Amino acid sequence: MGADRERRLLQMIIALVGSATGSGDLSGRLQHLADESAALFDVHAAGLMLFGSDHRLQITASVGHHSGLLELLQLEVGDGPCLEAARTGSVVSIPDVRVAEPRWPHFCRAAADAGYTAVHSIPLRLRTTVIGSLNLFGESAGAFDEDDLVAARALADIAAISLLQQRSIDDAVTTQGQLQAALDSRTVIEQAKGWIANRNGVDTATAFSLLRDHARRNQLPLAEVALAVLAGRTTLG
Incomplete structure (x- = not known):
């Protein structure tokens, strides 16, 4: 890993540590993690x-063409490398989806159709949690x-x-409310993406x-901008 990427990784780690006890824009922090991960690991x-x-997996952030759809597909069929990593707590790495097609046929065909050949899923875990x-x-x-x-696992x-530190400091109701708000924010963001894409004649990315x-x-929360777009208060493009 080059010096620039190492510096960027450390900045992301510092940001995560600094937000451990914060109550700000959780949805924005998760999106920032997805954005930086794509850039850091050259995917x-x-x-x-x-x-x-409800103890069910949900998509909270995504970046890149069709990434959210591939995760949604796994949720719908109940199987795939991303679900397996979260359920088992082990890294699931697919160097070539064509080779892994017998194991996850629906996901691998969809990934190949979307232009993705390799998939690497890393669990978010602390010991057994x-x-x-x-x-x-x-x-x-x-x-x-x-x-x-090694860097991705770290x-x-x-x-x-x-996230777990924030959960332990906040009471259970507040924490679950924040996590649910992040999931709800994602719905609003997806709706705004579709509206902007349709209005401007561009793709969702x-x-x-x-x-x-x-x-x-x-310097506004992502969900707040999405709501403003849907309400007609903000025009982008």
């Missing part, structure tokens, strides 16, 4: 799944670089510690970039 898409208050998975999608076949795997572990860039530029 074309990344996503996060967390167990909700697993709260979700960090999922990386690449367009080139090949095993995950060993140094990158990042996922620290993310888990950050471009629509999301417009939404995210406006939120960062104006």
Whole structure:
């Protein structure tokens, strides 16, 4: 890992540690983790799944073309590498989805159709407690670089510690409310992405970039910008 990527990784770790006791924009922090993971590990898409208050996995953040759809597909069919990582607490790495098709036929065919060849799923865990998975999608076949795997596991572990620490400090009702709010925010963000894409005649990845860039530029929560777009108070593009 080069010096620039190492510095960026450390900055992400510092941000996660600093947010461990914070109550701010949880949805935005999770999205930031997905964004940085895609950039740090040189993959074309990344996503996060967390167990909700009902103990079922849900998509909480994603970046990249079709990444959210691939995770949604796994939730619908009840199987896939991202679910397995979250359920078992073990890293699940697929260097080539074509080879893994007999194991997960629906997911592997969908991944190949979307242009992704390699998938690496890292559990978010602290000892025996697993709260979700960090999922990386690449367009080139090949095993995950060993140094990158170590770094990805460290990042996922620290993310888990950050979320669990926040849970232990807050009372159960508040914490579950925040996690559920993050899941609800994701629904609003997806609706806004679709609206922007339809209005501007662009794909959803471009629509999301417009939404995210406006939120960062104006230092606003992502969900707040999405609501403003849907209400007609903000026009992007």
